[in-house]
Amino acid sequence: MKARILTLAVVALISSTLWAQNPIIRDQFTADPSALVVGDRVYVFPSHDIKAPAEYARKDWFCMADYHVFSSDNLTDWTDHGMIVDQWSVPWVNEAGYSMWAPDCKQNPNNGKYYFFFPAGAKTQPGQRFGGNRVGVCISDYPEGPYKPEATPLEGVGGIDPCIFVDDDGQGYLVMPGITITKLNDDWLSISTDPADRHRVEEVPTRGLVEGPYLFKRNGKYYMTFPWAREVEEVLAYCMADNIFGPYKFMGVFFEEHESKCWTNHHSIIDFKGQTYLFYHNNMYSPDFDKNRAACADSLFFEPDGTIRMVKPTLRGIGVTDSKSKIQLDRYTALSGIGDSIAYLEPSNYFAGWKTVFYEKGAWAKYNTVNFAKAPKKVTVKIVPPSAGTLEILQNDNVIATVDVPADRQVITASAKVSGAKKGIHHLKVRMATEGLIQVDWLTFE
Structure with missing residues (x-):
């Protein structure tokens, strides 16, 4: 195992450039792309689907053992900065779990460092049959890394698909499926335990799975966006509010089901050089198995009243x-x-x-x-x-x-x-x- 970790560490030091339209990453499976703008570059932190190894029993399910970070200054040429962290290098993560789900990364304005939040299956404790999914944190001085994982997961936080939102005043929030919004403490390694600092968004569909929330702010309005299994495959839908804790108003769908019948979709939304972009995934590189996915990106537009215009996915994608x-x-x-x-x-x-x-x-x-x-x-x-x-x-x-x-x-x-x-x-x-x-x-x- 030490040899395997050493090999991965060496790979992490090697950066490669990928030329892309859609999918944006063309040499490996990438899903759940979380995009972050830092200066004149966009960084993307996806989950990393792989083919199930022999020791992983569920050959028909998602299989994810590590994370990479990619960046581009023109949205066309993407550099793979290598591995951030894997399931063998975090003390609390189940080394045989292959369940490193959708991550997110933001810069903490309190100290300028980059905090990479990732969900993973935890090791079982005495008396447990299943360790459950927890949320861990890796910290770096730079968005491309290197990142150092914290020894323990966030206390009182379980589940997958964390989203980190930083408001205009610098206050950080942890958004989790459910959908809940909780204030982060200044260290971003713990959450507030004050009930007044936590809110559940009730104005979301009650039928069908609602997961992978992504919160952003535009022109003073809060947009709570999320994948929703309206029928079978997921669409992307959203709510809007004037205050971060709501009340929110359900606004509808802005991205329909994939024609390829990819079951999931998971996204992020950023503004970069005067244009808003939607990052998402589909199964272009695995048409017969939708658990191996590919990150994509397209332009996103708003109507004059601030509502999101329907996004039609393209092959051309973004960039010059x-x-x-x-x-x-x-x-x-x-x-x-x-x-x-x-x-x-x-x-x-x-x-x-x-x-x-x-x-x-x-x-x-x-x-x-x-x-x-x-x-x-x-x-x-x-x-x-x-x-x-x-x-x-x-x-x-x-x-x-x-x-x-x-x-x-x-x-x-x-x-x-x-x-x-x-x-x-x-x-x-x-x-x-x-x-x-x-x-x-x-x-x-x-």
């Missing part, structure tokens, strides 16, 4: 894509819907990603918000054999290149000269110009 990167056309903004489709590159390895398949003349895929630092001179398209035909590359609906793909199973890239393209942020479209079949992995500009 560099024209020199590998532009994943399959994460499209729009698809013609006639003569095109999206398919996994490798049905046995979903992390390999997707491909865009064109099989009729005139079919197209649009990909918005690409940054051309300079007017490009060349475009290269990564082709998946078998493919043959001609593609047109358009910038803002103007054809800037024509790419011929020969009927050669050995051809994996095809390039063409670019003419008439402009620098700046523009929208791309790739269009099938002939009959045939062309399967596109990605494209890039030089």
Whole structure:
């Protein structure tokens, strides 16, 4: 076990960069993404689904043994800063539990340190059959870590999915499923025991599971948002109030069930550089098993009266894509819907990603918000054999290149000269110009 912990510690020192649309993290399962803005970066603290190891009996259930932290300054390129903590490095956590549920992290204004709150299955005590879920805390001087776990969990707090809310006056609150709001003491390692410092939100649906609350404030209004199993799969719904302890008013749903039938959803909401964003998860990387999930993000908007506009999940997601990167056309903004489709590159390895398949003349895929630092001179398209035909590359609906793909199973890239393209942020479209079949992995500009 010591060797395993040492290996994980070494991994935690290694940061890797991931280029992403949706899902935002593309080399591992991530769920319940809790986003935090620190200066000009966004940090995301998700739970970490894994394939159940041999010793874990419940192969049909969630399995989570550690946490990672990711960050980005442009919402497109995400850095994995490594592991925060695992179930083998916290004294009170059940080492065989694999139940490290949705976390949250905020900066404590009292001392400037970062407090990572995480729920986990506790070790059983004498006379117990099940240790129950408790909430622990790790502390760091920096949002990316390293974090040091406290030796004991929060006293008087049980359950999963903690949310930490900091009000305008610097007062911290712990929000738990139920939904309860409790004042944190200044040390953020204990909660107030005064009954006046605790409130249960009663104005939530009584039918269906209500879990994973996330509280935020905007224009003086408190928004209590939460996943809700309205029927079977979870939607995202919310209440609003003028005071943190309410009374709250149920406002309805702002995110419908996933079309993929992913049972759960869990989210966070932040403002970053003038835009509000919703972070959530689905099962894109595990279409046949919704306990292995993938973190995503989309823009969120408000109506003039402050209510939340319905969010429609996208593949394109958020952020500006560099024209020199590998532009994943399959994460499209729009698809013609006639003569095109999206398919996994490798049905046995979903992390390999997707491909865009064109099989009729005139079919197209649009990909918005690409940054051309300079007017490009060349475009290269990564082709998946078998493919043959001609593609047109358009910038803002103007054809800037024509790419011929020969009927050669050995051809994996095809390039063409670019003419008439402009620098700046523009929208791309790739269009099938002939009959045939062309399967596109990605494209890039030089």
